[in-house]
Amino acid sequence: MKTLKRSYIREILDATTEETISFAGGLPNEKLFPLKQIKKATNKVLKNVNALQYSKSIGDINLRKKIAKIYTEKLDFPTKEDEILITTGSQQSFDIISKTFVDKTLFVQKPSYIGALGAFKILNKKLEDFETIENLEGRLNEDDTLYLMSDFSNPTSICMTNKQRVEYVNLLSKKSAYLIEDGAYSLLSFNGKIKKPIASAYKKSFHLGSFSKIVAPGLRVGWIRTSKENIEKLLIAKESLDLHTSTLSQMIINQYLEDNDLFRHIKTISFEYEKKMQYMAKCMKEYLPSFEFEKPKGGMFIYGKFEVDSLELAKKALEKNVAFVPACVFDVNEEKSTYARFNFTNTSRKQVKRGIKLIAEIISKS
Amino acid sequence: MKTLKRSYIREILDATTEETISFAGGLPNEKLFPLKQIKKATNKVLKNVNALQYSKSIGDINLRKKIAKIYTEKLDFPTKEDEILITTGSQQSFDIISKTFVDKTLFVQKPSYIGALGAFKILNKKLEDFETIENLEGRLNEDDTLYLMSDFSNPTSICMTNKQRVEYVNLLSKKSAYLIEDGAYSLLSFNGKIKKPIASAYKKSFHLGSFSKIVAPGLRVGWIRTSKENIEKLLIAKESLDLHTSTLSQMIINQYLEDNDLFRHIKTISFEYEKKMQYMAKCMKEYLPSFEFEKPKGGMFIYGKFEVDSLELAKKALEKNVAFVPACVFDVNEEKSTYARFNFTNTSRKQVKRGIKLIAEIISKS
Numbered sequence: 001m002k003t004l005k006r007s008y009i010r011e012i013l014d015a016t017t018e019e020t021i022s023f024a025g026g027l028p029n030e031k032l033f034p035l036k037q038i039k040k041a042t043n044k045v046l047k048n049v050n051a052l053q054y055s056k057s058i059g060d061i062n063l064r065k066k067i068a069k070i071y072t073e074k075l076d077f078p079t080k081e082d083e084i085l086i087t088t089g090s091q092q093s094f095d096i097i098s099k100t101f102v103d104k105t106l107f108v109q110k111p112s113y114i115g116a117l118g119a120f121k122i123l124n125k126k127l128e129d130f131e132t133i134e135n136l137e138g139r140l141n142e143d144d145t146l147y148l149m150s151d152f153s154n155p156t157s158i159c160m161t162n163k164q165r166v167e168y169v170n171l172l173s174k175k176s177a178y179l180i181e182d183g184a185y186s187l188l189s190f191n192g193k194i195k196k197p198i199a200s201a202y203k204k205s206f207h208l209g210s211f212s213k214i215v216a217p218g219l220r221v222g223w224i225r226t227s228k229e230n231i232e233k234l235l236i237a238k239e240s241l242d243l244h245t246s247t248l249s250q251m252i253i254n255q256y257l258e259d260n261d262l263f264r265h266i267k268t269i270s271f272e273y274e275k276k277m278q279y280m281a282k283c284m285k286e287y288l289p290s291f292e293f294e295k296p297k298g299g300m301f302i303y304g305k306f307e308v309d310s311l312e313l314a315k316k317a318l319e320k321n322v323a324f325v326p327a328c329v330f331d332v333n334e335e336k337s338t339y340a341r342f343n344f345t346n347t348s349r350k351q352v353k354r355g356i357k358l359i360a361e362i363i364s365k366s
Numbered sequence: 367m368k369t370l371k372r373s374y375i376r377e378i379l380d381a382t383t384e385e386t387i388s389f390a391g392g393l394p395n396e397k398l399f400p401l402k403q404i405k406k407a408t409n410k411v412l413k414n415v416n417a418l419q420y421s422k423s424i425g426d427i428n429l430r431k432k433i434a435k436i437y438t439e440k441l442d443f444p445t446k447e448d449e450i451l452i453t454t455g456s457q458q459s460f461d462i463i464s465k466t467f468v469d470k471t472l473f474v475q476k477p478s479y480i481g482a483l484g485a486f487k488i489l490n491k492k493l494e495d496f497e498t499i500e501n502l503e504g505r506l507n508e509d510d511t512l513y514l515m516s517d518f519s520n521p522t523s524i525c526m527t528n529k530q531r532v533e534y535v536n537l538l539s540k541k542s543a544y545l546i547e548d549g550a551y552s553l554l555s556f557n558g559k560i561k562k563p564i565a566s567a568y569k570k571s572f573h574l575g576s577f578s579k580i581v582a583p584g585l586r587v588g589w590i591r592t593s594k595e596n597i598e599k600l601l602i603a604k605e606s607l608d609l610h611t612s613t614l615s616q617m618i619i620n621q622y623l624e625d626n627d628l629f630r631h632i633k634t635i636s637f638e639y640e641k642k643m644q645y646m647a648k649c650m651k652e653y654l655p656s657f658e659f660e661k662p663k664g665g666m667f668i669y670g671k672f673e674v675d676s677l678e679l680a681k682k683a684l685e686k687n688v689a690f691v692p693a694c695v696f697d698v699n700e701e702k703s704t705y706a707r708f709n710f711t712n713t714s715r716k717q718v719k720r721g722i723k724l725i726a727e728i729i730s731k732s
Contacts, residue, residue, distance in 0.1 A: 053399075218419050220454075248618075250586055
């Protein structure tokens with residue numbers, strides 16, 4: 001099963017046509033991209049020829065200042081610009097941090113973001129999974145690494161409680177392990193409430209963020225928030241990967257943030273996404289009553305449980321031009337599973353209804 | 367000396383101010399960027415919201431077709447779009463190829479591009495250097511990898527003869543080793559003549575290219591040219607690094623190539639760069655007669671030999687606000703050297719004269 005992850009995603013991509021109803025990807029809705037504002041920002045930025053020149057590996061200082069401000073003011077996590085390293089999408093962080101700091105065991109929660117697992121695996125990191133903090137207690141050692149998504153996790157969309165966060169801080173402190181806290185979805189909270197990152201109470205940490213879900217993913221701009229000393233070390237890996245993140249992309253986002261209210265935009269997206277989630281949930285309850293799930297409070301996915309093997313079902317669905325992701329791909333050992341992830345952000349109501357009904361038909365026929 | 371490379375480059379960056387005359391970087395001249403055309407292309411591209419969305423890991427198909435056409439028509443190297451993988455700058459190729467194909471010894475020519483050495487080292491690849499093909503003959507084995515820059519190499523600016531290329535093809539074929547041929551400067555030929563890549567005569571090869579020197583580096587768009595089968599394998603590493611290269615950057619370059627004559631633009635740049643090179647060479651002959659070098663026929667650097675240790679000299683020069691790169695950083699083992707690299711593309715005549723004179727003064731005083 002070693003190459004399943006890749007091959008299944010490939011299979012989806014290869015089998016995906018204009019006709020496919022895809023609940024599979026993690027694509028934000030392009031209708032909600034601030035296209036007009038990005039155009040304006042781009043035109044401003046392209047007055048300066050430096051937007052096309054090489055730039056520093058650590059990233060644009062103005063953008064880093066703005067991200068630091070978001071941490072300080074919105075996440076209640078005081079941050080300075082020299083604690084921010086710009087990355088080519090949040091995805092790049094996994095490689096950079098792993099190369100620099102991960103020598104011992106890397107613990108990932110079950111299930112975990114497939115892109116993180118892929119990046120850790122290709123560097124041959126020693127991966128182990130765990131389900132709850134109790135499973136981790138006796139296994140986590142000094143300088144091991146813990147990878148977590150505390151807010152609206154991909155794939156489960158679960159947001160950790162404050163109590164759970166405190167428990168993680170206590171465990172990490174006791175063991176002196178590294179924390180990689182992935183905040184790709186942290187700001188996509190339907191009620192607008194944002195919890196304090198675990199990293200804000202634990203120094204030996206890397207907090208990851210991204211503009212992919214809240215502005216636009218095509219620009220490939222993310223970041224790592226950690227100590228200045230850690231960033232100095234990470235820069236060697238960052239530089240060796242791509243010298244620096246696209247100067248133009250960074251300057252466009254910086255200008256966009258300069259001229260617009262990001263959090264107002266996030267409010268708009270979240271409002272639309274919650275409506276989309278509610279509609280998908282309604283369809284699932286109506287046509288797929290055997291699919292067990294809880295409605296998420298943020299993020300981009302409904303995660304739940306079928307009564308049948310989800311990989312088999314996903315393959316059959318794909319033949320009918322409906323794509324979703326079976327949970328085995330989010331598992332280190334790719335164990336069989338009945339769980340599945342449905343993305344609700346990038347399909348129309350019509351598609352959702354039709355797609356869910358088609359899956360229901362497949363189940364009823366088998 | 368293990369961290370010299372990084373620390374010296376850091377030292378340059380940290381010590382560089384607005385006042386510094388820098389012959390150190392590999393920065394193309396931003397005055398020659400096709401800014402107006404890029405603006406036009408960007409405005410066209412931003413009519414389509416997909417420019418801001420996630421895209422395929424292999425890269426934009428239209429851009430890949432155009433790159434394939436350049437190989438076929440300009441490099442006499444027949445290529446199809448499925449033999450092109452888009453990377454985030456050519457720099458990213460080193461990581462992607464190394465992770466996927468480099469398990470045995472990796473041979474690099476002495477001296478070699480610092481960014482390649484850095485990427486190979488961080489992945490703990492077994493690096494060995496060689497000076498001429500005769501040194502390589504008895505050492506290269508099956509599935510070893512050979513890294514070469516055949517055209518206007520960084521740092522030496524040497525362009526291999528046709529005879530040398532044939533010798534490499536013969537050696538590689540006999541041993542069945544992998545070839546990574548870095549063509550970052552291949553198109554920057556002062557007389558417009560472009561030699562056939564070694565890779566065009568050897569199948570087990572990766573040919574690297576970049577828009578950084580011929581259009582604009584800030585967009586971070588490069589590529590790998592190899593077999594379709596190899597690209598399938600490379601995609602796993604590419605995806606794990608950053609999912610894909612900036613959609614916007616790719617679409618801007620594609621539109622730029624659609625609407626403009628790239629090779630006319632390259633002719634303009636090459637003409638200006640040759641003039642700049644000639645002027646620097648003249649200043650060196652006049653003020654630095656002890657510096658031995660040959661005028662390059664392309665690329666961005668004058669590479670030559672002092673009578674004194676070049677690292678010591680570079681440090682003293684930096685104190686006087688003049689930066690150049692001592693050759694020890696281009697060496698796997700960072701041996702002491704009297705060689706040095708001077709970039710001529712990104713300074714004015716006034717700066718060149720002043721900078722060279724300042725270095726001459728330092729030498730005469732010591």
